[in-house]
Amino acid sequence: MPMPAIHMRAETRSVERRAPLTPDDAGRLTRAGIRVTVEKSRSRCFPTNDYAALGCAIADEGSWADSHPDEVVLGLKELPELPTHLRSRHVLFGHAYRGQPGAHALLRRFRSGGGTLLDLESLVDATGRRVVTFGYWAGYVGAALAILRFWDQLAPPLHPTTRRELDASLVRATSAEPRVLVVGALGRAGRGACDAVSRAGIEPTRWDVEQTRSIDREALRSHDVLVHAVGANEAGPPLVGPEDLDRGHSRLRLVADVTCDVGTPYDLLSLHDRTTSWDEPVLSLPRGGEVIAIDNLPSLLPIEASTTFSAALLPHLVRLGRHGLSDPVWRRVRTAFDHACETAGIDTSETTHQGVLP
Numbered sequence: 001m002p003m004p005a006i007h008m009r010a011e012t013r014s015v016e017r018r019a020p021l022t023p024d025d026a027g028r029l030t031r032a033g034i035r036v037t038v039e040k041s042r043s044r045c046f047p048t049n050d051y052a053a054l055g056c057a058i059a060d061e062g063s064w065a066d067s068h069p070d071e072v073v074l075g076l077k078e079l080p081e082l083p084t085h086l087r088s089r090h091v092l093f094g095h096a097y098r099g100q101p102g103a104h105a106l107l108r109r110f111r112s113g114g115g116t117l118l119d120l121e122s123l124v125d126a127t128g129r130r131v132v133t134f135g136y137w138a139g140y141v142g143a144a145l146a147i148l149r150f151w152d153q154l155a156p157p158l159h160p161t162t163r164r165e166l167d168a169s170l171v172r173a174t175s176a177e178p179r180v181l182v183v184g185a186l187g188r189a190g191r192g193a194c195d196a197v198s199r200a201g202i203e204p205t206r207w208d209v210e211q212t213r214s215i216d217r218e219a220l221r222s223h224d225v226l227v228h229a230v231g232a233n234e235a236g237p238p239l240v241g242p243e244d245l246d247r248g249h250s251r252l253r254l255v256a257d258v259t260c261d262v263g264t265p266y267d268l269l270s271l272h273d274r275t276t277s278w279d280e281p282v283l284s285l286p287r288g289g290e291v292i293a294i295d296n297l298p299s300l301l302p303i304e305a306s307t308t309f310s311a312a313l314l315p316h317l318v319r320l321g322r323h324g325l326s327d328p329v330w331r332r333v334r335t336a337f338d339h340a341c342e343t344a345g346i347d348t349s350e351t352t353h354q355g356v357l358p
């Protein structure tokens, strides 16, 4: 049996400094008998030399396209448009299993090349809960930005930073102490949000499913800032609407939409129809109030986000290396991939390993 191998590619977005594996965890994989190749990268938050020092082979950026089909190609965000036919097993956030824009074309590239998209979004345990996410740091950054905005200390454009720097900015420079409500407080993003709020010396109000079953509007409107960190997997009535930000009868003036399901059937906020960005993080709402809805929050804390993510992914990569797709977690992703292809009308019988699908 050939030695299992993982090829970590360089991310293509220049603002993306995160990595799915830290040098320490890549070293742990090599010690577990898995060969790790790391592409050079100009943007990754960890120096390439640190990976080399821990036993990883170093390769040029983009060399994954020539990697052996048995190698697992590991990345976070989107693949470049070439090569057209994808031969290997790729682990990444493909956003392609739920009919998202571009999903059909991506799935077809995999089918035509005989490869498999193992989408990190569908890496779930037996109860359906995702096993690797960036949720904690998304919540942490989202809540921190909201507090800074409340204090009028948010200075765009935003740049990747470290927790130490972010925490230093959360030392209160004004006497204003916002009342902060975190919804989804028992989840990963919610816990991160509560920790950031506590770091600012504020005790947040914590709501989860129990409190939103029948929402106490008066209680909700007695807060200045609401952090939406709910992970909903079904549509439901809005948690917050424009009337909740009405100056006449509500204190609420800022919503940090960490969940960022904007434009999907799962969106539980009926406030905004677009995300915001590092350049313009705050959106003023037509009927008053503001929203922060950045969909790449963890990229603002690349080292911390990568470290937490990598630690959670490591045991699953070991099992993928040792047992391949027969490991239950990976088998579920493989099944989800087949199902997504089927739903998209990409027939398995058309699959070739030669890349001749029209």
Ligand SMILES: NC(=O)c1ccc[n+]([C@@H]2O[C@H](COP(=O)([O-])OP(=O)(O)OC[C@H]3O[C@@H](n4cnc5c(N)ncnc54)[C@H](O)[C@@H]3O)[C@@H](O)[C@H]2O)c1
Pocket: 133, 134, 135, 136, 138, 183, 184, 185, 186, 187, 188, 189, 190, 207, 208, 209, 210, 212, 229, 230, 231, 232, 233, 236, 257, 258, 259, 260, 294, 295, 296, 297, 298
């Ligand atoms: N903006 C970003 O950059 C970013 C990054 C990572 C994750 N996210 C998103 O953050 C969300 C949360 O992720 P997570 O990892 O914390 O998920 P999680 O599964 O760990 O937690 C979700 C929490 O929401 C609670 N919840 C579900 N429905 C609820 C409801 N109706 N009312 C109140 N609480 C409810 C659950 O009980 C749970 O405690 C996800 O939608 C995820 O996609 C956003």
